Amino acid sequence: MSGKSSEEQLLEFLYACPVGLIECDLAGDIVMMNPHAMQHLLPLAGPRDAGNLFAALEHHAPELRSMATAYQATMGRVCDGHRIFVDLGPGPRTKAPRVLACTMVKLGADRLMVTLSDISQQVVQEERLRQADTWFATLLDGVNDYAAVAIDVEGVITAANACFTRQTGFDSAVTMGRNLAEVLQCDNTGGDLRLGEQIEIAGRDGWHLQEGWQARANGERYWCQRLVVARSELDTSPFTGFSVILRDVPRREAAAEDVRRLLTCDHLTGAANRRHFSQALEREQAHWRELRHSLSLIVLDLDHFKSVNDTYGHPMGDLLLRRVAEVCATLLPPRGIFARLGGEEFGALLPRYDREQALGLAEQMRQRIAAISIETPDGALTATASLGCATLDEAGGSIDSLIKLADERLYAAKQAGRNQVHRLTADAA
Amino acid sequence: MTIEETCFEAVSLHDLESMSTAEQDALPFGVVGFGPDTVVQTYNATEAKMSGLDPSTVLGVPFFDAVAQCMNNFMVAQRFEDEPRLDDIVPYVLTLRMRPTKVRLKLLAAPDMPRRYVLIER
Numbered sequence: 001m002s003g004k005s006s007e008e009q010l011l012e013f014l015y016a017c018p019v020g021l022i023e024c025d026l027a028g029d030i031v032m033m034n035p036h037a038m039q040h041l042l043p044l045a046g047p048r049d050a051g052n053l054f055a056a057l058e059h060h061a062p063e064l065r066s067m068a069t070a071y072q073a074t075m076g077r078v079c080d081g082h083r084i085f086v087d088l089g090p091g092p093r094t095k096a097p098r099v100l101a102c103t104m105v106k107l108g109a110d111r112l113m114v115t116l117s118d119i120s121q122q123v124v125q126e127e128r129l130r131q132a133d134t135w136f137a138t139l140l141d142g143v144n145d146y147a148a149v150a151i152d153v154e155g156v157i158t159a160a161n162a163c164f165t166r167q168t169g170f171d172s173a174v175t176m177g178r179n180l181a182e183v184l185q186c187d188n189t190g191g192d193l194r195l196g197e198q199i200e201i202a203g204r205d206g207w208h209l210q211e212g213w214q215a216r217a218n219g220e221r222y223w224c225q226r227l228v229v230a231r232s233e234l235d236t237s238p239f240t241g242f243s244v245i246l247r248d249v250p251r252r253e254a255a256a257e258d259v260r261r262l263l264t265c266d267h268l269t270g271a272a273n274r275r276h277f278s279q280a281l282e283r284e285q286a287h288w289r290e291l292r293h294s295l296s297l298i299v300l301d302l303d304h305f306k307s308v309n310d311t312y313g314h315p316m317g318d319l320l321l322r323r324v325a326e327v328c329a330t331l332l333p334p335r336g337i338f339a340r341l342g343g344e345e346f347g348a349l350l351p352r353y354d355r356e357q358a359l360g361l362a363e364q365m366r367q368r369i370a371a372i373s374i375e376t377p378d379g380a381l382t383a384t385a386s387l388g389c390a391t392l393d394e395a396g397g398s399i400d401s402l403i404k405l406a407d408e409r410l411y412a413a414k415q416a417g418r419n420q421v422h423r424l425t426a427d428a429a
Numbered sequence: 430m431t432i433e434e435t436c437f438e439a440v441s442l443h444d445l446e447s448m449s450t451a452e453q454d455a456l457p458f459g460v461v462g463f464g465p466d467t468v469v470q471t472y473n474a475t476e477a478k479m480s481g482l483d484p485s486t487v488l489g490v491p492f493f494d495a496v497a498q499c500m501n502n503f504m505v506a507q508r509f510e511d512e513p514r515l516d517d518i519v520p521y522v523l524t525l526r527m528r529p530t531k532v533r534l535k536l537l538a539a540p541d542m543p544r545r546y547v548l549i550e551r
Binding site: 007008013030038040042050051 | 481495500523526
């Protein structure tokens, strides 16, 4: 090495670091930052102060400020890989959208360390994977026929093919000029995205696909894949309307269903596994962020489960876990997911559920679990559970904080004597 | 024009090209000269003092990738790619010694000149 001082070496290292590093106070005033951080921050800041993290990101990620403020503990991870979507323009994409990932760690009462990195390529890859998934799903499903409907930006039907009438039972001549969402009554499909919400996403991403129940004119239900694609004339943005494709698909056949179950379910209890749960969390977080859907999480843990195994043996313990998964899964709303998160810990993810609804459901789960009774050679085996609920709003949009908050409340329910749902009013008391 | 009279606003690409290393070092503002491949060819003493880097570590490295990532965006680096002739002063914020520092940058380029320059005034 040359005669460089260690300070020079350190500076050289920081100047060349390909990840943005920032240290700031809780108000966002930057004490130190490396050039890579400024590379991203300055263009985003516009006329605002690039010397303040929250001011610079006010336009693209106003939630960061509130996440930092809402974070109560003096130390810990405020967010991890929180995505900042820099380019959200409508219409077909001509280039990769710029997406930054932000991790923020609180190191003291007034000290934050923040990293910023460009994950645009990663996001593009994820999208390709999703598209591949869509094709895969199409291969697994036998497709009977497809109905094509053109709507304008207001959702009014401007054209429909003959299959539309065959599939839905609505006469395409009669429905012309009417609003598609009203005709199909597709806003009553529980946890599904509404047509208007699909249109909003398609307006931004180019397309959106989902599956769900759809009613025909005669009231009969069928399983329907609904693809919404933004349409623009001569590659000009903004788009001029949307194409909606409806496909009457059989629900997944037994073989495909087996594969799906193998990939997404916990082998013992049949509840969703952690991987599936985590994917669903991310998907619902996106809906929360983009469409302002509420999202709640219940975590529950069986009380004194170790002694169940000790007293009645592991096979009985396993049976109990299966029964718990069964009774809880039946209480789920559409698109709700019940997953086994650990040994005797379960989680329920509840799209479109607010706090009160989640607390209500948690109480029902508690009662149903307390009512379980399994006959064993050593007498009746019964169980109780402690539960904690949290909403993504309370967690400032961070999945990590959501889980942490629900876990803390679960722990509080345990501390307060078990067999109960933790309620905030109990906190105040 | 003597060195003492050379001011940030008036100095031209031609002036810089005709200066010796010692003359560039004596300027009150930072001077970074680099080729079309962005590899640094001159790095004056004023800039070395502000950044805390020894010129020997900066010479020969791609400027916008290794040293000045904060300028590696459409506001600076992209302009050198898009505009063959450049003579502009822009307000900017650098991270000299990892501290956000308000500066003015002067961007200089001409099609017939081998070197482009970024001048930095604190």
